[in-house]
Amino acid sequence: MEYFDIIYEELLENNSFKKIEDTFLSLGYKHVFVVREINTQESLTSQFLLPKSKKLKFHKLFLFSDLKLLNKYKSLEKIIYVGGNLKENTLAINNLKVNILLNPISEKLSFDEQSANMIKQQNKIVAFKTSLYTDRFVLRNLKQTQFIIDLLKIKQADFIFSSFARNYEELVDINILKSFLINFNLEEQFIDRLLDRKILLE
Amino acid sequence: MVVNKKKLNVIRPTLRHKKRYVHFSFSKEILSDPYNLFTILNNNFQKVFGVFLTAKANITVIDLDLEKREVIVRVNKFYLNQFLGSLFFLKKELGLIVIKKVSSTIKKLK
Numbered sequence: 088m089e090y091f092d093i094i095y096e097e098l099l100e101n102n103s104f105k106k107i108e109d110t111f112l113s114l115g116y117k118h119v120f121v122v123r124e125i126n127t128q129e130s131l132t133s134q135f136l137l138p139k140s141k142k143l144k145f146h147k148l149f150l151f152s153d154l155k156l157l158n159k160y161k162s163l164e165k166i167i168y169v170g171g172n173l174k175e176n177t178l179a180i181n182n183l184k185v186n187i188l189l190n191p192i193s194e195k196l197s198f199d200e201q202s203a204n205m206i207k208q209q210n211k212i213v214a215f216k217t218s219l220y221t222d223r224f225v226l227r228n229l230k231q232t233q234f235i236i237d238l239l240k241i242k243q244a245d246f247i248f249s250s251f252a253r254n255y256e257e258l259v260d261i262n263i264l265k266s267f268l269i270n271f272n273l274e275e276q277f278i279d280r281l282l283d284r285k286i287l288l289e
Numbered sequence: 290m291v292v293n294k295k296k297l298n299v300i301r302p303t304l305r306h307k308k309r310y311v312h313f314s315f316s317k318e319i320l321s322d323p324y325n326l327f328t329i330l331n332n333n334f335q336k337v338f339g340v341f342l343t344a345k346a347n348i349t350v351i352d353l354d355l356e357k358r359e360v361i362v363r364v365n366k367f368y369l370n371q372f373l374g375s376l377f378f379l380k381k382e383l384g385l386i387v388i389k390k391v392s393s394t395i396k397k398l399k
Binding site for chain 2: 110113114217220221255256257258259260262263264265266267269270
């Protein structure tokens with residue numbers, strides 16, 4: 088098993104490479120997906136360089152929260168779209184460029200069986216950020232996540248849990264994350280599949 | 290004939306609770322003594338899983354190194370996953386938690 092984590096570009100910029108490499112290896116990760124948040128035209132066109140390491144493998148991802156910028160995007164890297172309310176979730180699911188829907192959770196439940204069906208048909212992935220369950224509205228987020236996961240399991244659609252960390256304190260050890268996910272009525276083998284790099288790299 | 294029992298019999302191995310020792314490190318410099326850490330771990334576990342599971346899990350702080358910020362905690366084997374899962378909610382109190390090793394004896398940890 089080669090576990091992966093997803094982090095924002097800021098974490099790489101603000102820390103030394105040796106510290107990053109040592110931290111991720113001690114946490115149990117071998118693949119790191121680095122996300123660049125696209126808010127302006129400049130962030131689309133500026134260079135996105137990743138460090139090289141023999142022990143860790145880095146991959147690129149782009150995160151959009153604006154459809155207009157997404158329509159200008161022309162590259163082969165995978166795209167994350169930030170979900171939330173029903174309108175944004177539906178836009179993301181219907182857009183062919185979007186590969187991953189991030190946090191389809193909001194004040195009211197905004198993800199139903201039809202959404203799960205479409206996620207499966209279009210081979211998209213639903214991603215949950217781990218800080219949803221430690222920051223604000225923990226109970227609400229846990230309830231909605233449990234419901235969404237049950238729907239995705241019925242439709243056999245893929246979903247992932249990652250830290251999406253901007254700083255070190257948001258990172259999670261792989262053993263702690265696995266034990267945490269057992270509480271969502273997921274089996275250990277299934278959890279291993281969710282956390283393995285193949286789910287994003289295939 | 291009344292027998293005055295002065296000592297408990299040795300509990301046979303099959304009845305003893307199986308334990309696991311968890312060695313982990315944390316990044317925040319907020320703790321002053323082992324009892325403080327025990328309170329944090331216990332209260333957090335109770336908040337996540339409730340009073341009954343906290344009693345069954347039997348969390349004990351065995352060793353604490355404040356300079357290296359490393360701890361060895363003993364937990365009932367059947368509640369090891371729940372204990373590790375509860376550490377997920379301790380980011381604010383302990384910062385980045387890294388599990389170094391989990392074993393059945395303290396000797397194997399060192």
